[in-house]
Amino acid sequence: MNTAVRLGVILSALALGAALASAILDLPMPGRELPGAVVANLADSGVAHPVTAVLLNFRGYDTLLEVAVLLLALLGIWAASPGQGGAVASAVYPAGPVLQTLARLAVPLMILTAGYLLWAGAHRPGGAFQAGAVLAAAAVLLHLAGLLPAWASPGFLLRLGLVGGLLAFLAVAAAVLGQGALLRYPADHAGALILLIEAGLTISLGLILAGLFLVLAHRGGRP
Amino acid sequence: MTPGLIYALAGVALFVLGLAGVVVLNQALRRILAFNLMGSGAFLTLVGLAQRDGGVDPVPQAMVLTGIVVAVAATALALALARRLAQGGHGDG
Amino acid sequence: MGMAEAFLDPLPWLIVLPLAWAALAFLGGPGRGGHLAVTGLVVQLALALALAGQVLENGARTHAVGGWGAPLGIDLLADGLAVAMLLLAQVVALPLAVYARAYFSEVAQTAFWPLAGFLIAALNALFLSADLFNLYVTLELLSLAAVGLVALGGKPMQVAAALRYLLVSLTASAAYLMGVALIYGTYGTVSIATLAPLIGADPPLAAWLAAGLMLTGLLAKTALFPFHFWLPPAHGGAAAPVSALLSALVVKASFYLVLRLALDVFPALAAHAAPILGVLGAAAILWGSWQALRTPHIKMLVAWSTVAQLGYLFLVFPLLAPDGLALQAGVMQAIAHGLAKAAMFAAAGVLMLATGRDTLAGLAGVAGRVPVTLFAFGLAGVTLMGLPPSGGFLAKWLLIEAALSHGQWPWVVVVIGGGLLAAAYVFKVLRQAFLLAPEDSHFHPVPRSMEWAAFVLAAASVVLGLRGVELMALLAKGAA
Numbered sequence: 001m002n003t004a005v006r007l008g009v010i011l012s013a014l015a016l017g018a019a020l021a022s023a024i025l026d027l028p029m030p031g032r033e034l035p036g037a038v039v040a041n042l043a044d045s046g047v048a049h050p051v052t053a054v055l056l057n058f059r060g061y062d063t064l065l066e067v068a069v070l071l072l073a074l075l076g077i078w079a080a081s082p083g084q085g086g087a088v089a090s091a092v093y094p095a096g097p098v099l100q101t102l103a104r105l106a107v108p109l110m111i112l113t114a115g116y117l118l119w120a121g122a123h124r125p126g127g128a129f130q131a132g133a134v135l136a137a138a139a140v141l142l143h144l145a146g147l148l149p150a151w152a153s154p155g156f157l158l159r160l161g162l163v164g165g166l167l168a169f170l171a172v173a174a175a176v177l178g179q180g181a182l183l184r185y186p187a188d189h190a191g192a193l194i195l196l197i198e199a200g201l202t203i204s205l206g207l208i209l210a211g212l213f214l215v216l217a218h219r220g221g222r223p
Numbered sequence: 224m225t226p227g228l229i230y231a232l233a234g235v236a237l238f239v240l241g242l243a244g245v246v247v248l249n250q251a252l253r254r255i256l257a258f259n260l261m262g263s264g265a266f267l268t269l270v271g272l273a274q275r276d277g278g279v280d281p282v283p284q285a286m287v288l289t290g291i292v293v294a295v296a297a298t299a300l301a302l303a304l305a306r307r308l309a310q311g312g313h314g315d316g
Numbered sequence: 317m318g319m320a321e322a323f324l325d326p327l328p329w330l331i332v333l334p335l336a337w338a339a340l341a342f343l344g345g346p347g348r349g350g351h352l353a354v355t356g357l358v359v360q361l362a363l364a365l366a367l368a369g370q371v372l373e374n375g376a377r378t379h380a381v382g383g384w385g386a387p388l389g390i391d392l393l394a395d396g397l398a399v400a401m402l403l404l405a406q407v408v409a410l411p412l413a414v415y416a417r418a419y420f421s422e423v424a425q426t427a428f429w430p431l432a433g434f435l436i437a438a439l440n441a442l443f444l445s446a447d448l449f450n451l452y453v454t455l456e457l458l459s460l461a462a463v464g465l466v467a468l469g470g471k472p473m474q475v476a477a478a479l480r481y482l483l484v485s486l487t488a489s490a491a492y493l494m495g496v497a498l499i500y501g502t503y504g505t506v507s508i509a510t511l512a513p514l515i516g517a518d519p520p521l522a523a524w525l526a527a528g529l530m531l532t533g534l535l536a537k538t539a540l541f542p543f544h545f546w547l548p549p550a551h552g553g554a555a556a557p558v559s560a561l562l563s564a565l566v567v568k569a570s571f572y573l574v575l576r577l578a579l580d581v582f583p584a585l586a587a588h589a590a591p592i593l594g595v596l597g598a599a600a601i602l603w604g605s606w607q608a609l610r611t612p613h614i615k616m617l618v619a620w621s622t623v624a625q626l627g628y629l630f631l632v633f634p635l636l637a638p639d640g641l642a643l644q645a646g647v648m649q650a651i652a653h654g655l656a657k658a659a660m661f662a663a664a665g666v667l668m669l670a671t672g673r674d675t676l677a678g679l680a681g682v683a684g685r686v687p688v689t690l691f692a693f694g695l696a697g698v699t700l701m702g703l704p705p706s707g708g709f710l711a712k713w714l715l716i717e718a719a720l721s722h723g724q725w726p727w728v729v730v731v732i733g734g735g736l737l738a739a740a741y742v743f744k745v746l747r748q749a750f751l752l753a754p755e756d757s758h759f760h761p762v763p764r765s766m767e768w769a770a771f772v773l774a775a776a777s778v779v780l781g782l783r784g785v786e787l788m789a790l791l792a793k794g795a796a
Contacts, residue, residue: 009246017239023498023521024231024268029276033504037388038281050281051288059285061381061390065441065453066289068335069460072434073296075342076464077303079427080475129292153346163339170339174332178319182328182392184383212299216306231501238494245487254483261490265497272501283500286449290493293456297486300460304467304479311472 046190047122055127056194060183064173067166067201070208074162077215095146103145110138118202122191128198132205139210143217150218151211162211165204169197230271237264251305255298262294326363326370327379327394330402330440333360338433349429350417356433357413360440361406368399372793378446378509386447386507393446393509396791397647401443401572404651407776408564408658409436415662415769416557422669422763423555425468435461435561442569448496448506448581451573452489455537459485462566465558466550477549484546488533495530498522508580517584527585530577537570540593540630541600544623548607552619556665559615563622564658568650571629575646578633586633594634598730600627605737609744612675614664617741618657624734625653625700628715631727635718644788645714648780651787652707655777656699662770663693667749670762676745681753688767690749695774697742702735707780 038050038058045053055063095103114131121127142148154162172193173183185193237260244257266287273283337356341349371377376395385391394402413432420428438457445451463485467478500506502522503514515523536543547567551559578586604624608617632646666689671678683690699708712731719727753759780787 006247010243013239013243013246016242017235019521020235020239020494020498020525021232023525024228024235024272024501026520027272027275027502027522030273030501030504032276032278032280034282034387035278035280041384041388051284054281054285055288058382058384058389059282059289059450062286062289062450062453064335065450065457066292068338068434068437069293069453069457070296071339071342072431072457072460072464073300075427075430075434076300076460076467079431079464080304080307080467080470080478082470129288156343156345159343159345163343166339167336167343170332170336174328177323177325177328179383180322181379181383182332182381184381209295212296216303234497238490241490242487245483251479251483258483258486258490261487262493265490265493268494269497269500272497273504275501283497286500289449289453293453297456297460297482300463301479301482301486304463304475304482307467307470307475308472308479311475 044187044190046185046187046192046194049121049123049125051125052121052127052194056198057185057190064166064169064183067169067204070205071162071166074208074211074215077212081215095144099145100147103141103147107138107142110134110141114138114202114206118198121198122195128201129205131202132209135202135206136209136213139206140213143214148214151214152218154211158207161207162204165200165202168200172197225275225277227271227273227275227277231268231275232271234264234267234269234271237261237267240264251301251308255301255305258301259294259298262290266290325379326367327377327392327444330360330363330367331437331444333363334433334437334440338430338437341433342427342430346426347420347424349433350413350420353413353429353433354410354417357406357410357436360436361410364399364402364406367394368403368790370394371396371399372790375793379444387505387510390445390447390450391507391509392444394444396793397572397575398443400647400651400787400790401568402440404568404654405436405439405443405565408654408773409561411769411772412557412560412658412662415560415665415766418763418766418769419555419557419665419669425555427464428468428557431461431464431468432561435465435566439565439569443572446508448499448508448511452493452496455489455492455570455573458566458569459489459537462562465561466554468555468558473549474553477546477553481546481550484536484543488536491529491533495526495528495533498526498529502526508576512580515582515584519585523582524585527577527582531574531586531589534570534574534577538567538574538629539623539626541596541603541623541627544600544604547623548616548619551622551661552613552616556615556661556668559619559664560658560661563619563661564654567622567626568654571626571650575643578636579643587636590633590636593630594727597627597630597633598727600624600630601730601734601737605734605741608741609737612677614667614674614676614679614745615661617676617745618660618664621660621700621738621741622657624738625649625657628653628711628731628734631715631730634724635715635722635727637718637722639718639721640792641714641718641721644791645711645718647791648707648714648784648787649711652699652711652777652780655773655780656696656708659692659696659770659774659777660700662766662773663689663696666762666766666770667693669766670759672758672760676748679745679748680751681757682759683749684753685759686762686767688771689762690746692767692770692774694742694746695771695778697738697746699774699777700738701742702731702738705781706778707784708777710781710784
């Protein structure tokens with residue numbers, strides 16, 4: 001790509017930026033319709049925090065698809081790996097004793113934190129995704145400390161863990177169809193159902209996010 | 224100029240920066256980083272613009288949470304493909 | 317709605333079912349899931365037909381996910397257009413699943429079935445959604461599934477094509493998302509039903525830019541000229557069942573969204589972009605056909621043909637008018653091309669397995685070995701050329717009628733010219749196949765189910781022309 005084209009692209013991007021900026025500055029102040037609706041329906045949603053209510057009840061369908069997206073990324077990584085050729089040894093980092101001790105101390109605390117985040121999501125910022133991310137971080141830390149091997153081809157239990165959250169979510173979504181619509185939780189059980197779904201999601205998301213790192217670590221070897 | 228508007232404008236800046244980067248840059252890793260800039264810019268604008276009057280709106284916040292997860296998934300796949308390509312020249316291992 | 321009635325409602329199951337069998341296929345382990353997929357797809361086809369029946373009888377219907385209703389919740393909309401696309405997806409996917417089961421018994425794979433399942437789920441979710449942000453999530457689901465399928469096997473060329481496809485796709489999605497951000501900031505909602513009355517004839521600059529960003533992103537995903545460069549390597553290099561799914565269905569999904577936005581959300585803005593879209597479509601037809609004629613590889617020929625045929629879809633926009641002719645033409649073209657292109661890629665896969673090579677030159681003598689396949693290829697070609705009585709003919713006929721009624725006859729020249737070019741590259745393949753086989757040629761036997769799957773798809777694209785009336789009724793009755 002020669003310099004003239006590069007310059008053209010950059011100038012067009014700047015022009016677009018200027019147009020967007022001026023469009024944004026021209027907008028009048030928003031009328032607050034949707035936030036009002038969220039607050040009004042919060043009591044029926046089963047949780048006390050508005051963002052969690054939107055994420056897992058009002059727009060729970062987005063969350064369902066989003067879990068599928070994560071799983072799909074992991075699947076894509078596996079699909080793009082070459083076939084069963086060659087005995088690829090899993091990368092083991094011989095970590096120093098300081099890191100190993102740190103990992104051994106930190107990981108139980110991280111698991112505890114993940115559990116707290118999961119529970120706290122009902123009342124304050126938190127929830128399944130945050131908890132799952134902390135769990136995944138714990139797994140990566142263990143791997144970097146040489147205490148957890150990278151993943152080759154996943155066994156049945158691991159596959160169950162990866163897919164379990166999505167299947168549980170789907171099962172609940174379908175089971176409540178009798179209420180008249182997809183994902184329509186009965187008002188008095190909404191809180192319990194949401195917690196159930198989030199618990200399953202935490203485990204699955206933790207495994208999927210960890211997998212995004214650990215599958216690549218298996219193929220890579222030392223740089 | 225409220226904080227929300229500043230975030231929205233910053234988001235626009237990141238977005239066009241990322242857009243230029245994806246088109247103009249050559250290496251896969253840099254383009255993936257540029258795409259992440261675009262995504263982050265869009266998220267900032269979504270949240271900032273909706274809250275430009277200083278209030279709190281949980282709907283775009285939830286949307287951005289979803290968007291971040293989707294972006295992470297996409298970035299992971301892109302990085303894996305880029306890595307596979309880079310390795311392909313050196314054989315497996 | 318009574319409990320049992322709600323439980324048996326086909327609409328939500330069209331999304332839940334493919335997600336479920338995709339997840340279960342993954343659970344089954346590497347390479348597993350074929351039986352599950354075929355069973356699931358049969359059920360889904362029945363569900364889609366049931367939904368079509370409902371819409372034909374009672375008009376378009378909305379399903380409020382979570383019971384909340386837009387703009388707080390997410391709405392699913394089943395109108396004539398959505399149901400037509402749903403039918404296309406299930407009708408194409410089922411024979412392809414049968415085909416793929418046979419194909420992957422010859423060629424090993426590890427993750428085709430879960431990826432294909434998520435692809436179908438993404439398509440169904442996309443066609444039914446009526447919420448702009450939810451559409452973003454379905455678009456990402458679709459892209460990641462498609463990219464995973466292209467990269468299946470891990471060969472360097474496929475991985476390179478997959479990465480390019482992914483980067484284009486992600487950039488396009490990010491542009492779409494920025495558009496959604498602007499829309500929410502301006503109007504405070506992302507629900508299509510709520511937005512439509514709010515965006516009047518004179519919207520602010522932010523809405524214009526949002527429309528531009530969203531449409532441009534979607535055009536890149538539909539590989540409209542000049543954003544087409546990622547398609548031939550991705551579709552031409554992937555495994556045959558994957559190429560079929562991608563060319564037949566995935567690119568139609570983003571086209572469907574362009575149509576949906578232009579019709580329901582930004583009609584005034586789309587009218588401004590229409591002439592440009594028409595010109596780009598014409599350029600796509602000419603450039604794509606030319607490249608198809610030049611390439612020596614079978615699958616690349618079919619892939620470039622996709623680039624060309626997608627151009628027809630965009631000729632619809634300058635001709636959109638109250639009489640709805642152009643819209644019917646566009647939908648008919650999308651469906652006919654979907655069926656024909658799936659058949660063509662399936663046939664190409666058979667030809668490549670039979671001859672062991674992927675070049676046109678290697679096709680000599682294959683006609684005697686796989687006559688059903690060649691017949692399927694020819695039938696699919698009939699649709700692409702636009703010969704009666706195929707669905708392709710009906711689509712081009714409607715397009716010409718719409719162009720003449722608007723007095724814009726240059727489009728007529730383009731449509732007819734495109735048909736002639738398509739004839740040229742289709743005959744190029746057929747001529748090669750009917751040559752006498754050289755002495756040292758060796759043909760591998762190919763499973764019968766593969767040939768017949770290709771034939772069923774090709775026959776469907778031709779029969780579609782005869783049943784066009786039902787499709788028009790669906791579009792008219794189910795107008796939201």
